[in-house]
Amino acid sequence: MQAPTNVRHFPSRPSPLGPAAVLATLPERAPAALVWEACGAAGLIEGLYDRKGSVDPRRLAELLTAVDARGDNGVTLSVLVQAASALPVLAAGAPADGPVREALGRVRSGTQTLALAATDSAAAGSDLAGLQTEVVIGPDEIVLRGGKRWITTACTAPWFLVLARHRPGRHFTSFTWVLVPADAPGVRVTPADTDLLTGAATGHVEFTDVRLTPDHVVGRPGRGMVAFAQHMGTERLAGALWAVALTSRVLTDTQERLTRRHVDGLPLWHNSSVRQRYAACLVQVRQLHALCDGLGDRIARHQDLAAAALLKSAVGLVVDPVLAVCAQLQGADGLSRDGAQRVRSEAAVFGIGGGVTELVLDTVADHAQSILAELRA
Numbered sequence: 001m002q003a004p005t006n007v008r009h010f011p012s013r014p015s016p017l018g019p020a021a022v023l024a025t026l027p028e029r030a031p032a033a034l035v036w037e038a039c040g041a042a043g044l045i046e047g048l049y050d051r052k053g054s055v056d057p058r059r060l061a062e063l064l065t066a067v068d069a070r071g072d073n074g075v076t077l078s079v080l081v082q083a084a085s086a087l088p089v090l091a092a093g094a095p096a097d098g099p100v101r102e103a104l105g106r107v108r109s110g111t112q113t114l115a116l117a118a119t120d121s122a123a124a125g126s127d128l129a130g131l132q133t134e135v136v137i138g139p140d141e142i143v144l145r146g147g148k149r150w151i152t153t154a155c156t157a158p159w160f161l162v163l164a165r166h167r168p169g170r171h172f173t174s175f176t177w178v179l180v181p182a183d184a185p186g187v188r189v190t191p192a193d194t195d196l197l198t199g200a201a202t203g204h205v206e207f208t209d210v211r212l213t214p215d216h217v218v219g220r221p222g223r224g225m226v227a228f229a230q231h232m233g234t235e236r237l238a239g240a241l242w243a244v245a246l247t248s249r250v251l252t253d254t255q256e257r258l259t260r261r262h263v264d265g266l267p268l269w270h271n272s273s274v275r276q277r278y279a280a281c282l283v284q285v286r287q288l289h290a291l292c293d294g295l296g297d298r299i300a301r302h303q304d305l306a307a308a309a310l311l312k313s314a315v316g317l318v319v320d321p322v323l324a325v326c327a328q329l330q331g332a333d334g335l336s337r338d339g340a341q342r343v344r345s346e347a348a349v350f351g352i353g354g355g356v357t358e359l360v361l362d363t364v365a366d367h368a369q370s371i372l373a374e375l376r377a
């Protein structure tokens with residue numbers, strides 16, 4: 001666990017414009033790579049992290065809220081995974097020079113994108129230690145074999161950050177990150193067969209005897225799982241911040257519609273049952289917001305994984321019921337293209353990506369004593 005520190009060293013924001021103003025210059029349907037490029041060029045990506053690589057929850061919230069406001073959930077997912085997971089893991093394992101350092105510079109400045117490939121073709125995503133993608137590390141070359149499924153940005157990213165095993169067994173020291181150029185011989189990408197979150201360019205990746213120089217290993221061999229665990233909290237925090245932005249956006253839209261829609265001469269917004277259901281959603285989202293506020297620093301600065309599991313569980317429990325009520329309250333219009341019913345389907349990723357809700361609830365149960373002790377303190 002990282003030692004707490006009261007001194008923070010975030011670079012001053014290079015762009016005087018906030019994320020919303022930067023993104024306002026882009027075309028309406030700008031793809032993820034263009035959004036990433038604009039954020040990078042304005043210094044919004046680099047400005048997320050302090051010198052130790054910890055993310056600033058407030059800046060992360062601002063960025064994700066601005067990206068979410070564009071209404072393309074796939075693009076937001078792509079930005080989120082890169083900013084909160086792929087980039088921090090790459091930065092933590094980058095040496096002073098070589099291909100990993102070069103890729104880090106390009107991704108951080110927004111000129112290139114990076115996909116994080118952990119979920120394996122040969123094992124359930126909930127069984128990370130069972131992954132079978134292997135890397136053979138020799139003195140002159142490394143060889144990668146295996147496959148990854150449901151990887152965000154896979155169809156467009158020039159780089160993959162791949163979690164592989166360098167020895168058999170489930171022990172946490174058996175895993176290593178490898179940086180793989182998407183155009184290396186032996187890399188094959190297939191788009192995921194889905195109409196949801198299309199802006200995320202999600203795909204499956206096969207690695208058939210991919211040969212690279214050893215300086216493509218990211219961090220020390222055997223540190224892969226530890227590095228992943230250390231940064232997992234940041235992705236979970238980012239997911240919660242996005243969940244607040246997205247549910248607030250849909251709630252706003254829903255309230256506007258309820259105000260405009262009349263039944264028997266009165267706006268639906270004045271119907272008491274409608275108001276109470278809506279208000280219950282508002283309470284849940286406000287609670288999620290409060291949890292983000294209360295746990296954000298603990299997760300980002302102190303890598304508190306129990307707090308991260310608590311937050312991700314809350315997201316899993318809140319987002320779907322809130323969006324289900326919103327979609328229902330929008331009536332038939334909820335079924336329109338890119339309507340609330342579609343948003344609800346896409347938001348299923350909150351309960352699946354980066355750890356299913358059941359798995360994080362297990363972690364919360366593991367920490368029941370300390371959570372209760374805090375509540376009673």
Ligand SMILES: Cc1cc2nc3c(=O)[nH]c(=O)nc-3n(C[C@H](O)[C@H](O)[C@H](O)COP(=O)(O)OP(=O)(O)OC[C@H]3O[C@@H](n4cnc5c(N)ncnc54)[C@H](O)[C@@H]3O)c2cc1C
Pocket residue numbers: 081115116117118119123124125126127149150151152153197202349352353354355356358359362
């Ligand atoms: C849109 C999208 C983008 C993604 N992007 C990435 C990415 O960029 N990089 C990456 O590496 N991966 C990515 N993933 C993969 C994601 O991390 C996995 O889908 C996730 O870890 C779950 O794994 P799985 O789909 O194999 O489900 P499984 O592990 O097969 O689980 C299936 C279901 O079983 C139940 N279940 C599983 N475990 C338990 C348990 N312990 N207790 C009770 N019930 C349980 C849950 O209901 C779960 O939904 C993405 C997935 C999606 C959908």
